[in-house]
Amino acid sequence: MVKQDRARKPRIGLFVTCVVDLMRPSVGFAAVKLLENAGCTVEVPEQTCCGQPTYNSGDRATTRSIAERTITEFRGYDYVVAPSGSCAAMIKAHYPELFADDPNWLPRANELAARTFELTSFLVDVLGVTRVDATFDGAVTYHDSCSGLRELGVRSQPRKLLASVEGLTLVEMEESDVCCGFGGTFAVKYSEISGAIVEAKAKHVVAAGAPTLLAGDLGCLLNMAGKLSRDGEPVRVRHVAEILAGMTDDPPIGVAKEAQRTGKEAAR
Structure with a gap:
């Protein structure tokens, strides 16, 4: 240290x-x-x-x-x-x-x-942070990315910080610790296997019932967001840092800014 x-x-x-x-x-x-x-x-x-x-x-x-x-x-x-x-x-x-x-x-x-x-x-x-100054109105579910979980022991830390976000409810999905199928070059080399893995992951995400999916690795998030979008699922996908920092003005991953603006106007 x-x-x-x-x-x-x-x-x-x-x-x-x-x-x-x-x-x-x-x-x-x-x-x-x-x-x-x-x-x-x-x-x-x-x-x-x-x-x-x-x-x-x-x-x-x-x-x-x-x-x-x-x-x-x-x-x-x-x-x-x-x-x-x-x-x-x-x-x-x-x-x-x-x-x-x-x-x-x-x-x-x-x-x-x-x-x-x-x-x-x-x-x-390291810093002993237990709370963040952020708010988020709604439920989220969390995917534990493989490298962070298995090589670095990252599991409780994001959940501890999310628990301090005002208005946020964490809904655990089934098999949150199972791979999403991305694996960097794995998704390119073994696309059929990768596709089957992310299909199972997407089903667990949807079954959790939370409108927003979070994770700590952007590669995993891009992979899952792509599958959810292709399936027509309305789950919003974000990196956990954006929620913890209270920086959610940008549209979710895979959503164009114009689409976000149109959606807000339609909701008025």
């Missing part, structure tokens, strides 16, 4: 993730708000991918190159925080494995791994 000088604010290097950067920047802004509200100073160093797609595809040479850049760019921060269990797990669990035979880079990989955390885990387990 990194020793923190309590007389100053923790300096955070935010690992935005490439999917958030390209597909849902609001998640990154929500993460910044949550961290700053918790008393941190947040910076976003130059970054690209964590290397997980190439790692899962067996391209260790490219992954090492990506990892070396990440390790270098995130030097000097007290902590590295990612609004993604899969990206945080890549850095925390797999960078040390990647450099296991390299005495030059292994100590650096271990050092970075020791101060890298998934967002809700960092807020709860």
Whole structure:
């Protein structure tokens, strides 16, 4: 554990993730708000991918190159925080494995791994946050993404924070801890299997009866939102950070801004 000088604010290097950067920047802004509200100073160093797609595809040479850049760019921060269990797990669990035979880079990989955390885990387990200043009118259900749950032990932390959101009710779905079928490149390599898995997941989401689905990994959310949309299900899909930060002005995942505006006008 990194020793923190309590007389100053923790300096955070935010690992935005490439999917958030390209597909849902609001998640990154929500993460910044949550961290700053918790008393941190947040910076976003130059970054690209964590290397997980190439790692899962067996391209260790490219992954090492990506990892070396990440390790270098995130030097000097007290902590590295990612609004993604899969990206945080890549850095925390797999960078040390990647450099296991390299005495030059292994100590650096271990050092970075020791101060890298998934967002809700960092807020709860490191900073001791128990409440957030947010409101949300309605019921939600929550999907536990595989990497965050199985590699980082992220399960109770998002639920603890959601319990403090005024007006929010959490309805647990059946098999919330079962894969959604995304798995990064798995969905591309094994599309039929992936499709069958997300079909089962979508049924559990709908059966829960909550109008909103939350999770902590954007890849999983995009996968589930796509399936629910194709099935004609009206479930709204959001990253948990957006709810915890009270930043829900942007439309749910997969909903165009024009469609959201039209829907609001029709409800008047």
